Amino acid sequence: MADQRAKEVHHRTVANRRRQADQEWVERSDRRADLIRRENHFNFIKMYYVTHFASHLRRFGSISMYSTEMGELAHKDQIKDGYRMSNKNDAARQILSQYGRQHALGMRLQTIEAPSKVKGVIVAEDSGMEMPAFSSHSTPRRVLKGRMKNTSTQTKLCATLNIHYSDMMQEILRFTRQTAADDRGLPADPTELGLLPVEGFAQLEIPVANFQETDRFQIHWARCTGTKAFRNGGPRNDSVWVQTGGEANYGDLREQVVARLLALLKIRNILSEAGAIHQLALVCILDPVNRGRFHIASGHIRVGSLRRVNGRDMRIVSIGAVIGQAQVIPSGERQCIVNHRIDLRTFNEIY
Amino acid sequence: MPYSEKALRHEPAEAACIAEYFQWLGVKIGNNVFIGLDRVSPADLHKPDLLHNIYLGLFKHVMEWVEGFLKKHKRQQAFDDAWKEIPPCPGFSVPKMAYCEITQWQGKEMRNLGRCISAVLASALRNPDSSQYHDFKSALKCVSALVDLSLMAQYRSHTPDTLSYMESYLQTFHRTKDIFLEFRTLKATRT
Numbered sequence: 001m002a003d004q005r006a007k008e009v010h011h012r013t014v015a016n017r018r019r020q021a022d023q024e025w026v027e028r029s030d031r032r033a034d035l036i037r038r039e040n041h042f043n044f045i046k047m048y049y050v051t052h053f054a055s056h057l058r059r060f061g062s063i064s065m066y067s068t069e070m071g072e073l074a075h076k077d078q079i080k081d082g083y084r085m086s087n088k089n090d091a092a093r094q095i096l097s098q099y100g101r102q103h104a105l106g107m108r109l110q111t112i113e114a115p116s117k118v119k120g121v122i123v124a125e126d127s128g129m130e131m132p133a134f135s136s137h138s139t140p141r142r143v144l145k146g147r148m149k150n151t152s153t154q155t156k157l158c159a160t161l162n163i164h165y166s167d168m169m170q171e172i173l174r175f176t177r178q179t180a181a182d183d184r185g186l187p188a189d190p191t192e193l194g195l196l197p198v199e200g201f202a203q204l205e206i207p208v209a210n211f212q213e214t215d216r217f218q219i220h221w222a223r224c225t226g227t228k229a230f231r232n233g234g235p236r237n238d239s240v241w242v243q244t245g246g247e248a249n250y251g252d253l254r255e256q257v258v259a260r261l262l263a264l265l266k267i268r269n270i271l272s273e274a275g276a277i278h279q280l281a282l283v284c285i286l287d288p289v290n291r292g293r294f295h296i297a298s299g300h301i302r303v304g305s306l307r308r309v310n311g312r313d314m315r316i317v318s319i320g321a322v323i324g325q326a327q328v329i330p331s332g333e334r335q336c337i338v339n340h341r342i343d344l345r346t347f348n349e350i351y
Numbered sequence: 352m353p354y355s356e357k358a359l360r361h362e363p364a365e366a367a368c369i370a371e372y373f374q375w376l377g378v379k380i381g382n383n384v385f386i387g388l389d390r391v392s393p394a395d396l397h398k399p400d401l402l403h404n405i406y407l408g409l410f411k412h413v414m415e416w417v418e419g420f421l422k423k424h425k426r427q428q429a430f431d432d433a434w435k436e437i438p439p440c441p442g443f444s445v446p447k448m449a450y451c452e453i454t455q456w457q458g459k460e461m462r463n464l465g466r467c468i469s470a471v472l473a474s475a476l477r478n479p480d481s482s483q484y485h486d487f488k489s490a491l492k493c494v495s496a497l498v499d500l501s502l503m504a505q506y507r508s509h510t511p512d513t514l515s516y517m518e519s520y521l522q523t524f525h526r527t528k529d530i531f532l533e534f535r536t537l538k539a540t541r542t
Contacts, residue, residue, distance in 0.1 A: 042535065046412070050399075050404065050500070050521060053399050054517055057509055057514060064507065066398045067402055068402050211507075218441060218442065238438070238439075239438070296488075299473075300470060324441075327437075327470075329433060329438070329467070329470045329471060330436050331433070332478070341465075341466055341499070342443060343440075343466070344505060344506070
């Protein structure tokens with residue numbers, strides 16, 4: 001009996017102590033929150049500097065011009081590389097002259113190239129002869145690369161890429177109907193279409209003009225390896241931006257939509273005399289969530305998951321409609337986030 | 352030549368007042384290299400620098416706050432998972448290590464981080480419950496505004512519109528940064 005009572009008292013004191021501890025903890029965290037409110041601040045110099053960006057832009061122009069990244073890079077380009085080039089005796093003098101020489105040569109090359117950008121031709125020095133400009137100055141084209149094995153007919157291609165033949169055929173027919181039906185188009189008859197030779201490719205090179213600098217191009221290599229592994233990793237089927245041509249409204253995405261590459265192929269129309277080659281891409285359009293509007297909380301556009309692929313969302317497009325690579329970050333099982341802050345061009349277009 | 356008269360180019364009385372003020376603060380007025388130059392005001396010399404001010408400055412601070420924020424809301428694992436799944440993209444190098452393993456950041460890596468951080472964070476903070484909703488929303492808004500500002504600062508040419516956008520991003524950043532106040536580690540509040 002006494003034992004029982006002792007136990008009860010013990011329980012009571014333990015409960016009391018726990019309550020007291022909880023209360024103390026709450027008080028302490030309240031005090032801490034209070035202290036944080038009172039003492040923490042954002043008054044540091046880097047926070048303040050940013051307020052001058054706009055006025056600086058108005059007065060002196062683009063901020064990138066004043067970036068110190070160049071100066072920091074000079075530690076390597078100018079000094080370390082220069083030292084490696086030298087014979088290590090009296091290196092300072094050699095370092096100085098080496099960088100000066102590189103710089104002078106670079107300037108000279110740019111001076112030679114500059115007139116050709118304007119006229120499309122360059123005048124060879126002293127001879128007065130006009131030569132065609134380097135091919136690098138003309139607009140680069142989209143190129144299909146990396147031919148895949150076992151893709152010489154459409155059935156083989158579909159088997160290699162694990163796509164239903166009927167889905168593929170249906171989409172090509174739809175594409176044919178949309179494009180002009182003349183001698184250069186594809187036949188509208190499924191059996192004739194099935195006989196045409198095809199080639200499958202694993203890579204699409206897309207030249208994308210630099211943002212605010214349209215005579216320079218960045219090459220996007222969009223990969224589409226189907227079920228095959230890419231460089232010891234998993235298979236890579238990149239997501240790309242595809243021009244829709246105003247066929248549907250995708251909200252804040254405007255006239256482009258994110259799609260995943262499923263196959264890249266060339267079809268040669270041997271049945272017609274022109275024998276035109278069609279370069280096509282089979283893509284799966286990722287359905288924009290909330291009709292392509294920005295998500296209220298996170299400020300991103302979300303699309304359906306990369307993993308779910310069904311025949312309904314597949315489209316055949318000409319490779320000319322593929323604008324460039326997109327970055328899509330998975331968010332849970334069913335949704336992905338389109339990262340429109342990946343480069344300046346995308347950031348400028350989607351807001 | 353005393354600094355207070357030559358460089359600040361104030362009236363002598365005003366300059367004396369400034370000198371007194373600094374003495375009261377306990378700050379010594381010294382001469383720097385710009386002292387002898389005409390038409391140079393040291394206060395005007397600062398040039399905006401994306402590398403040290405944004406990438407290695409503010410991004411670094413913001414990442415500290417974000418780490419604290421994730422820890423508080425127990426979303427570190429989700430963040431690391433999203434970090435691992437970043438797909439490759441041209442002009443962007445995929446991080447090779449998990450986020451928590453990286454101890455040192457180069458300018459280039461910070462720039463890379465700036466390009467993906469808002470999307471990764473949005474992925475890590477998905478499906479908030481009702482008590483977290485507002486916190487998550489303003490945290491995302493704050494980070495995104497800073498990233499937007501840094502991206503727009505890289506433009507080669509500007510219009511009045513882009514300038515006003517930049518100012519509005521900065522305002523959004525300052526308006527929403529309060530959510531991270533408790534994660535500022537200062538000497539006074541470190542426990």
